[in-house]
Amino acid sequence: MKGGEIIPLEELNLPFLSEEHRLLRSAIREFAEKEIIPTALERDKNSDIQGTVKIFKKLAKLGYAGIRIPEEYGGQGMDMYSEIILMEELGYADPSVAVTMLIHTGAAAACIYQLAPEELKQRYLPTIAKGEKILAFAMTEDEIPGSWSSYMKTTAKLEGDKYILNGRKAFITNAGIADLFVVFARLDQEKPDHKGIGIFLVEKEFPGVSFESEEPALGIKAASWGTVSFNNCEVPKENLIMEPPKAFAAAMNLFNQERMENPSVCNGIATRALDESVGFLSQRKDPRSGKSFIEGYQSLQFKIAEMYALIRASRLGVWHAAYLLENGHPYVKEVSAAKFFANEAVRKVCSDAVQLHGGYGYSAALIVEKLLRDGMFGGIAGGTLEALKLRTIREILREKGISRK
Numbered sequence: 001m002k003g004g005e006i007i008p009l010e011e012l013n014l015p016f017l018s019e020e021h022r023l024l025r026s027a028i029r030e031f032a033e034k035e036i037i038p039t040a041l042e043r044d045k046n047s048d049i050q051g052t053v054k055i056f057k058k059l060a061k062l063g064y065a066g067i068r069i070p071e072e073y074g075g076q077g078m079d080m081y082s083e084i085i086l087m088e089e090l091g092y093a094d095p096s097v098a099v100t101m102l103i104h105t106g107a108a109a110a111c112i113y114q115l116a117p118e119e120l121k122q123r124y125l126p127t128i129a130k131g132e133k134i135l136a137f138a139m140t141e142d143e144i145p146g147s148w149s150s151y152m153k154t155t156a157k158l159e160g161d162k163y164i165l166n167g168r169k170a171f172i173t174n175a176g177i178a179d180l181f182v183v184f185a186r187l188d189q190e191k192p193d194h195k196g197i198g199i200f201l202v203e204k205e206f207p208g209v210s211f212e213s214e215e216p217a218l219g220i221k222a223a224s225w226g227t228v229s230f231n232n233c234e235v236p237k238e239n240l241i242m243e244p245p246k247a248f249a250a251a252m253n254l255f256n257q258e259r260m261e262n263p264s265v266c267n268g269i270a271t272r273a274l275d276e277s278v279g280f281l282s283q284r285k286d287p288r289s290g291k292s293f294i295e296g297y298q299s300l301q302f303k304i305a306e307m308y309a310l311i312r313a314s315r316l317g318v319w320h321a322a323y324l325l326e327n328g329h330p331y332v333k334e335v336s337a338a339k340f341f342a343n344e345a346v347r348k349v350c351s352d353a354v355q356l357h358g359g360y361g362y363s364a365a366l367i368v369e370k371l372l373r374d375g376m377f378g379g380i381a382g383g384t385l386e387a388l389k390l391r392t393i394r395e396i397l398r399e400k401g402i403s404r405k
């Protein structure tokens with residue numbers, strides 16, 4: 001039940017957004033209304049990953065798969081503001097489509113266009129920008145806590161003109177649909193920490209790559225998420241994106257900027273939950289007075305006002321971090337805080353939306369139940385709530401010159 005937008009995603013009137021950004025938003029919105037929103041519930045119920053891939057390919061035809069890839073490699077060369085617009089709109093329309101695109105356009109692509117040697121960029125980026133090849137980002141392992149990824153067990157050894165990779169990567173978005181994997185593996189066995197890690201670009205067809213299975217999940221069920229293993233996987237020497245000891249630190253640095261996308265998806269989800277709630281409460285009537293719930297019940301009006309305030313603050317937090325990034329200011333503290341704030345906000349807003357819908361909120365017939373499940377992803381993926389709080393406090397203490405020990 002859609003109630004129209006009570007909080008239009010464009011309403012913030014951010015002074016740094018151009019007419020081009022506004023046109024981009026309406027183009028994505030128009031596409032989403034026709035091609036994504038009508039099938040979102042059904043794809044979720046059927047875990048229809050291939051249905052989501054079809055939508056990804058259509059979005060790619062419109063240029064969105066290469067939104068920030070530089071134009072010289074066939075991308076659109078757009079800025080972080082454009083990426084945020086894409087993520088907010090896709091999050092609003094369907095988080096499964098959003099995360100499929102997020103991994104492709106975000107950290108995985110950035111590792112290639114920002115860290116890889118020129119030859120690798122020229123060879124792979126044009127097909128990635130067109131969405132002909134889908135990307136996955138393979139860092140987390142099931143045996144090592146993701147919060148301690150730098151102690152990963154996956155190894156890479158140079159033998160002749162090939163690297164031989166061995167290991168398993170778990171909880172990987174796009175694992176079952178990816179053509180290319182950006183893989184983190186320990187190349188320098190002498191160094192057990194981040195200084196031993198290299199980054200590789202691995203084609204699905206390389207000998208020794210196998211997708212194990214889709215992981216049954218709480219939400220985002222129409223997106224691929226699972227385990228991929230590398231068993232004596234042969235990777236040509238030229239497919240090294242970056243070598244140790246600098247690779248892991250360089251990637252971590254990059255991920256700070258790529259942290260804008262996940263909370264933007266969450267803000268899109270939360271906005272949808274609010275719109276749905278206003279729509280529902282406008283139609284639900286008190287049989288005595290004939291007034292709608294939203295007209296008649298002040299406690300529900302307060303709830304809507306609180307949801308609105310939370311979403312507004314959350315969106316402004318991400319947009320401010322993006323403004324700092326785009327204008328060359330420090331932004332790590334701000335993006336870390338904006339991410340965990342948005343990750344918690346979406347959980348609160350979606351939980352309230354379910355409550356406001358009563359039995360219809362608990363029922364899988366309407367979208368808010370799915371939004372609550374989908375909205376959980378943000379606080380675990382791309383840096384957990386706890387990791388981002390630690391990062392925020394570390395930056396605050398560093399600025400104040402206070403030691404954490």
Ligand SMILES: Cc1cc2nc3c(=O)[nH]c(=O)nc-3n(C[C@H](O)[C@H](O)[C@H](O)COP(=O)(O)OP(=O)(O)OC[C@H]3O[C@@H](n4cnc5c(N)ncnc54)[C@H](O)[C@@H]3O)c2cc1C
Nearest residue numbers: 137138139140145146147171172173377380381382384386
């Ligand atoms: C939807 C989704 C998509 C994902 N996609 C990808 C992907 O594409 N590629 C990829 O590589 N990974 C992906 N991941 C994995 C994700 O990055 C990890 O799940 C995450 O880093 C947490 O690691 P973990 O699951 O091993 O939890 P653990 O590290 O075992 O942590 C368990 C809990 O303890 C907390 N914790 C850990 N250390 C501390 C501490 N020092 N202080 C306080 N609390 C702490 C954590 O925050 C967490 O709440 C995805 C995960 C999800 C849910």
